[in-house]
């Protein structure tokens with residue numbers, strides 16, 4: 001049996017998960033692949049750090065170059081995280097012509113163009129199944145299974161921490177800060193909570209999927225991002241009353257029909273908390289689970305569900321990349337599935353202002369005659385149409401919530417109308433605006 005020799009940098013949550021998963025299933029994988037897998041060395045920061053799964057001291061080094069530059073090591077797995085040392089590790093490996101496996105969505109988002117170009121120059125692949133939605137094989141699905149489709153829509157619940165927070169708020173009426181602390185204790189949240197709750201982690205992931213699905217590099221600066229901080233328990237309850245559930249979605253949508261006539265893609269790429277019909281399958285994806293809904297023009301609607309994070313689920317994705325990298329080395333098929341193909345030369349991200357959405361609006365208004373008329377006039381003047389209104393009765397206070405569902409309108413028109421509404425003396429706080437996705 002042929003053998004492939006692997007070196008890993010990082011032995012933390014995911015790295016030790018990979019070590020353990022190989023210990024459990026190495027023989028099975030070897031029989032399936034017809035290739036022996038030899039994990040030669042693992043670089044870590046400090047020898048005595050506690051790890052989710054223990055790694056024998058003899059395998060460890062604290063010098064990553066010892067792993068990457070070892071001529072016996074054929075495949076490099078980067079599981080350090082961050083955008084500094086990880087970038088050096090990957091570029092060094094690629095320059096040596098060694099294929100790289102990474103779970104590092106933050107690095108791919110920030111430096112993907114540079115890394116994929118270095119991979120192409122050095123004729124060495126980058127494999128990154130673990131970078132989006134952990135154990136869910138969504139990269140493989142988009143890159144391989146849907147290669148014959150034009151992908152018109154991707155809706156992803158791709159951040160487990162935010163999904164956990166929104167689920168607990170809805171089901172238990174829990175307070176945001178308290179649930180975030182629970183999510184951090186479970187080991188899913190990023191060390192810097194803003195990466196999760198402000199939508200940045202979802203942005204990294206949805207940018208990777210958008211680039212892959214549409215064949216041009218989607219720069220993170222072009223992605224509209226809003227996190228879950230504006231979502232209150234009150235909004236969750238009103239949404240429920242209206243038949244909706246609030247989820248943080250990563251969205252990639254083909255905007256116009258020119259793409260289907262063989263011209264360039266014009267796409268929306270965004271992350272925001274959205275009201276989705278409670279009857280939709282995505283509304284039932286709870287806790288830390290992830291799901292990605294993909295619509296292709298041939299396949300129709302598909303749904304991928306599973307654990308988007310954690311030592312074992314993420315290790316499963318890394319193992320799949322190890323198998324691909326090993327097979328590509330064995331059969332010399334490095335270019336069979338190029339890591340990222342920029343086949344669309346004129347792809348374009350549509351600015352959020354031009355995107356049309358439906359909306360949920362919550363205002364805090366003085367409960368007196370004429371208020372609704374003033375607000376409706378501003379919407380009417382902006383050619384924005386109100387679909388329905390709820391104003392709960394209240395005898396205790398003269399400030400009441402006013403909930404409005406709004407028909408499809410451009411985001412720029414909506415922003416302008418809301419800034420006028422906010423200035424009305426009868427409106428007592430900043431309006432809450434959430435988008436509605438009816439699929």
Ligand code: NDP
Nearest residue numbers: 010011012013014044045046049079080081103104309310
């Ligand atoms: P951890 O912080 O748990 O592990 C990081 C590892 O890198 C540690 O073993 C650390 O060593 C090692 N390390 C840090 N600096 C160096 C260095 N200079 N040289 C060598 N080793 C170093 O991170 P995770 O395992 O959680 O994440 C790894 C990657 O996987 C990240 O890119 C993350 O975004 C991604 N990811 C993580 C998921 C998860 O559920 N955790 C899910 C999907 C992707 P030491 O152990 O000595 O501290």
Ligand code: HSE
Nearest residue numbers: 159160161188190309
């Ligand atoms: N913090 C991320 C999440 C980890 O909550 O989904 C997995 O990428």
